[in-house]
Amino acid sequence: MIIKRTKSHIAEIFCNVLCVFVITVVSVNAQKLNDDFFSPKSRLSFGNYLFLEKDYLRASNEYKEFLKTDNNDTVRFKLSESFLRIGRYEEAANNFKSLFFSTSLTDEARLGLFKSLFFEKNFVRFRQYRLEENYTTEKFSHDIDRLNYISYFFDSEPLPDSSRLFSAFADLNRADIKKFYYMKKNPDTKNPVTAALLSAAIPGLGKIYTGEIGDGITSLITTGLLVFLSANNFRHDHNFRGWLFAGFAALAYGGNIYGSAASAQIYNAGVKFNFDNEVKLFFEKHNYFLPEFDFVNR
Amino acid sequence: MKKFFLIIFFSAIVSSAQTDWVKWNAVQVSYEMKNNNELEQSVGFWASLQSAYKFLISDHDGDNCPFYPSCSQFYVEAVNNSGFVKGTLMFADRFTRDLNFFKGWKHYPVHCKTGKFFDPPYNYNLNPRSIQFLSAENSSE
Amino acid sequence: MKKLFYKYFLLIEIFVVSSLFPQDRLSIQFDYANKLFQTSQYFDAITEYKRLLFFDEAKKYSYKAYFQIGKCYKAGAKFDEAIKYFSTASINAANENEKLSVYFEIVRTNISRRTTSRALQILDEIEKENTNTFIRDSINYWRGWTYIFADDWKNAADAFSKIKSDHELKKLCEQVEKEKVSVTFTKAISYFLPGAGEVYSGNILSGSITFGWNLLFGYLTINSFAEERIFDGMVIGSLGWLRFYRGNIQSAEESAKQKNIAIANKILKYLQYEYKGAKP
Structure with missing residues (x-):
């Protein structure tokens, strides 16, 4: 009887120990239950996955939810970077600004702000902030200077001093930069007034000047023919027809002068279009010579 | 040419990554076939004159203008946007360019919907900011 | 002893249930994403399907989630993306039936995208590998729809007739085919009598104006030649x-084409908004 009781007692003790064990396991599991797909930790790892997949809008939503409960400089930086990459520059700039003081990424955030302004093409503010102490960073001052020089290739402000501009780039790229600099400084454009004056002197000459040889010759023939028809009709006393053709000749003459000026402008737009594309492709290829941060791609 | 393909290549990569960079909603695509003949029409007095011209003459004498917009449409748009005198000069220039036998030779971009030379009046109003340059190798929407 | 047994039983039950719980989370997440899908919140649904895929380490939901993401993109008319995800779903399909469902969805997406030759190509491939009557009916059904979107109503009617000789869509396709005017005939009669083609295709006023211009200039030309004003005549x-x-x-050609488009569009509109059967 005693032995039996002891057996049952041992079983009960064993059961109680097991009970404590299972409750511990279950409570750990219960912790896991809370740690579900929407917990801050899960949101962060899912957000990081989306970021690497370039699904930046979704990633930014996950980061925003994470930051509601936790504060993390890297996550806020990645949130700003997500906005930057999807072209929401203002939100990117504001989030970068929130990392300016007492954080581990103060320099990176300052560079981030300049990147936001650069890609927004807000070059006025870019240049203004570059001179303000609150926004500058020793660590990336060269990168920001370089970005500032690059910005001159994308707007119509006068180009800065060539030697300082060239020295901002590595020797390897300097030849290309020099080429772009002189292309920007002395573009191969045509003057619309010259084109118009040339066409006023000889119909079609302005068009030939802008490279439209076919249009120029056609203008010359058309205007010449209409003048001839007009003169011929006047000579044969067909005054109505004479005036009619004279009117047409005047239209062709005037239209050609106007068209020559327009043609020069289109030619110039073409020069600018090709230059802009070439410059954009070059800098995109080199990622605007900006440093890459490993922690962003983790 | 190489540059052009590079631009196309880069833009293709970017556009595929951009699908979800802006939140989108459901889109119902119509089963109906598009009628290519229904091109956008201008409004106003000149447009009504153009409609009359189209109804009485242009609809019956075949497809003669190699440009989009056609010479008559160009004239209406030019006068509507730039005034009578400037519009007439723009039209006179366009008409002369139409007479050029070699106009298709590496010059104008091609308009996708119509397959014609794309030559919009806003490129000729002497305002450099309104010019939208498209290279001849390129094509427009 | 009985008491002890119950205690053990309860413990084991708690243990089993708690260890099974992560599995339930996946199904809850799948249901949540489906709910978003059903309420047409496709962008958010994609986020939740992606979340499911991210946490589903055993890849239990891969096929279903990729398939649903494809459907979301299709609903947003982002057909290229849709096909990309359907193709991923087909790789994750567990059996032939799942694969077939994806293939038919790719066909339907191609129809909506109007890349009909690709849709026909895929249907041919499915047909080569499947002889089952039910599948053959589906193939013919979607082949019919493909031909409709390719504006080939005769072949569409043939495809539907293979399912059932008096199939509703077959009748509609035949009706379109019957109502359409022949572009060649319209052009041919215009060679003999200017304006006749336009009148034949329903544009009576325009046809009359065309006839008027031809009559006027024909008269002026002939008159010039008759009066020996050869240059004027030329x-x-x-x-x-x-x-x-x-x-x-x-x-005449344009007029006939426009009329045919109008006839087809009338039926296409009916098919889109009133037809009750499966649609692309």
Whole structure:
């Protein structure tokens, strides 16, 4: 009887120990239950996955939810970077600004702000902030200077001093930069007034000047023919027809002068279009010579 | 040419990554076939004159203008946007360019919907900011 | 002892249930994403399907989630993306039935995208590998729809007739085919009588104006020649009569095409908004 009781007692003790064990396991599991797909930790790892997949809008939503409960400089930086990459520059700039003081990424955030302004093409503010102490960073001052020089290739402000501009780039790229600099400084454009004056002197000459040889010759023939028809009709006393053709000749003459000026402008737009594309492709290829941060791609 | 393909290549990569960079909603695509003949029409007095011209003459004498917009449409748009005198000069220039036998030779971009030379009046109003340059190798929407 | 047994049983039950719980989370997440899908919140649904895929380490939901993401993109008319995800779903399909469902969805997406030749190509491939009557009916059904979107109503009617000789869609396709006018015939009669093609295709007023211009310039040309004003005759003939005669043939062709588009569009509109069967 005693032995039996002891057996049952041992079983009960064993059961109680097991009970404590299972409750511990279950409570750990219960912790896991809370740690579900929407917990801050899960949101962060899912957000990081989306970021690497370039699904930046979704990633930014996950980061925003994470930051509601936790504060993390890297996550806020990645949130700003997500906005930057999807072209929401203002939100990117504001989030970068929130990392300016007492954080581990103060320099990176300052560079981030300049990147936001650069890609927004807000070059006025870019240049203004570059001179303000609150926004500058020793660590990336060269990168920001370089970005500032690059910005001159994308707007119509006068180009800065060539030697300082060239020295901002590595020797390897300097030849290309020099080429772009002189292309920007002395573009191969045509003057619309010259084109118009040339066409006023000889119909079609302005068009030939802008490279439209076919249009120029056609203008010359058309205007010449209409003048001839007009003169011929006047000579044969067909005054109505004479005036009619004279009117047409005047239209062709005037239209050609106007068209020559327009043609020069289109030619110039073409020069600018090709230059802009070439410059954009070059800098995109080199990622605007900006440093890459490993922690962003983790 | 190489540059052009590079631009196309880069833009293709970017556009595929951009699908979800802006939140989108459901889109119902119509089963109906598009009628290519229904091109956008201008409004106003000149447009009504153009409609009359189209109804009485242009609809019956075949497809003669190699440009989009056609010479008559160009004239209406030019006068509507730039005034009578400037519009007439723009039209006179366009008409002369139409007479050029070699106009298709590496010059104008091609308009996708119509397959014609794309030559919009806003490129000729002497305002450099309104010019939208498209290279001849390129094509427009 | 009984008490002890119950205690053990309860413990084991708690243990089993708690260890099974992560599995339930996946199904809850799948249901949540489906709910978003059903309420047409496709962008958010994609986020939740992606979340499911991210946490589903055993890849239990891969097929279903990729399939649903494809459907979301399709609903947003982002057909290229849709096909990309359907293709991923087909890789994750566990059996032939799942694979077939994806293939038919790719066909339907191609129809919506109007890349009909690709849709036909995929249907041919499915047909080669499947002889089952039920599948063959589905193949013919979607082949019919593909031909409808390719504006080939005769082949569409043939495809539907293979399912059932009096199939509702077969009748509709035949009706379109019957109502359409022949572009060649319209052009041909315009060669003989300017304006006739336009009148035949329903544009009576336009046809009459065309006829009027041709009559006027024809008269002026012939009159010039008759009065031996050869130069005038040549100028009026080439710049006037020839222009309107050639224009008449172009207008006739255009007019016939427009009429055919209008006929097809009437039925396409019915199919989109009123037809109750499966649609692309």
